[in-house]
Amino acid sequence: xxxxxxxxxxxxxxxxxxxxxxxxxxxxxxxxxxxxxxxxxxxxxxxxxxxxxxxxxxxxxxxxxxxxxxxxxxxxxxxxxxxxxxxxxxxxxxxxxxxxxxxxxxxxxxxxxxxxxxxxxxxxxxxxxxxxxxxxxxxxxxxxxxxxxxxxxxxxxxxxxxxxxxxxxxxxxxxxxxxxxxxxxxxxxxxxxxxxxxxxxxxxxxxxxxxxxxxxxxxxxxxxxxxxxxxxxxxxxxxxxxxxxxxxxxxxxxxxxxxxxxxxxxxxxxxxxxxxxxxxxxxxxxxxxxxxxxxxxx
Numbered sequence: 001x002x003x004x005x006x007x008x009x010x011x012x013x014x015x016x017x018x019x020x021x022x023x024x025x026x027x028x029x030x031x032x033x034x035x036x037x038x039x040x041x042x043x044x045x046x047x048x049x050x051x052x053x054x055x056x057x058x059x060x061x062x063x064x065x066x067x068x069x070x071x072x073x074x075x076x077x078x079x080x081x082x083x084x085x086x087x088x089x090x091x092x093x094x095x096x097x098x099x100x101x102x103x104x105x106x107x108x109x110x111x112x113x114x115x116x117x118x119x120x121x122x123x124x125x126x127x128x129x130x131x132x133x134x135x136x137x138x139x140x141x142x143x144x145x146x147x148x149x150x151x152x153x154x155x156x157x158x159x160x161x162x163x164x165x166x167x168x169x170x171x172x173x174x175x176x177x178x179x180x181x182x183x184x185x186x187x188x189x190x191x192x193x194x195x196x197x198x199x200x201x202x203x204x205x206x207x208x209x210x211x212x213x214x215x216x217x218x219x220x221x222x223x224x225x226x227x228x229x230x231x232x233x234x235x236x237x238x239x240x241x242x243x244x245x246x247x248x249x250x251x252x253x254x255x256x257x258x259x260x261x262x263x264x265x266x267x268x269x270x271x272x273x274x275x276x277x278x279x280x281x282x283x284x285x286x287x288x289x290x291x292x293x294x295x296x297x298x
Contacts, residue, residue: 004265007155013277017062020284024063027291035291037066037095038087043073048099055280062284077106081114088116094291095121118294120144121286132185142293144286149183151278152215152236159234159267166191171208173197174217179238183215216255226260235261235268238275
């Protein structure tokens with residue numbers, strides 16, 4: 001059996017950014033300004049800071065004004081909520097994202113719920129979650145959908161074709177509000193038959209072997225082994241985990257044992273270079289969707 005096809009998330013994200021740039025330029029021509037994104041970061045978390053710098057750079061490539069709002073570690077919850085409220089009413093701001101994790105003493109639920117649903121480009125506000133789960137999950141053009149699961153869906157559609165997902169048996173491993181649960185809604189909207197596996201599932205390997213489409217989002221390095229996979233399955237690995245080698249150097253791995261998966265699967269995303277770039281591209285997509293909706297244009 002030949003090795004699995006590698007699903008190139010970097011290339012897919014670049015194609016999406018190119019499409020977004022065309023729309024951003026049309027938006028700027030109509031409204032005299034580019035779509036505006038503000039990313040709030042509290043404190044000096046190195047990984048978060050590197051990630052938001054990537055978002056800034058990608059926003060520029062997509063023709064979006066992506067500014068960083070930096071707040072000190074000692075920022076109180078009240079001060080952060082005031083900053084969000086100011087951005088909620090700022091006419092030049094279309095999208096607001098608060099980078100997680102937040103320092104202790106700040107309730108992330110209160111912070112997420114303080115963001116205007118119309119500017120919630122993470123797609124985490126209860127209003128936007130409700131829209132996704134209320135039967136509108138089949139139409140994404142005007143929805144602010146959580147970025148990582150939307151990126152996963154786009155990769156699946158590009159790999160299998162939109163019609164190719166219909167009727168497939170899909171398994172999502174992980175039940176987080178950020179990835180697992182919205183991923184289920186999106187796959188149901190694509191007419192898959194969906195099962196969600198988690199830490200309390202009985203015989204998780206057997207559950208995974210049923211999957212024609214497997215999405216792994218558990219945050220455990222290489223937990224999903226090759227013998228957990230159905231032959232020819234399409235595997236989307238959301239995990240990004242840093243592990244230490246014997247020589248002391250670190251490397252990034254996913255939630256799927258990649259080398260083993262390549263011997264069994266039909267297609268698989270790498271880590272890095274798979275889902276990660278699509279997450280940022282979908283954030284920019286949400287910003288443009290929000291800008292067009294606020295301006296009453298498409």
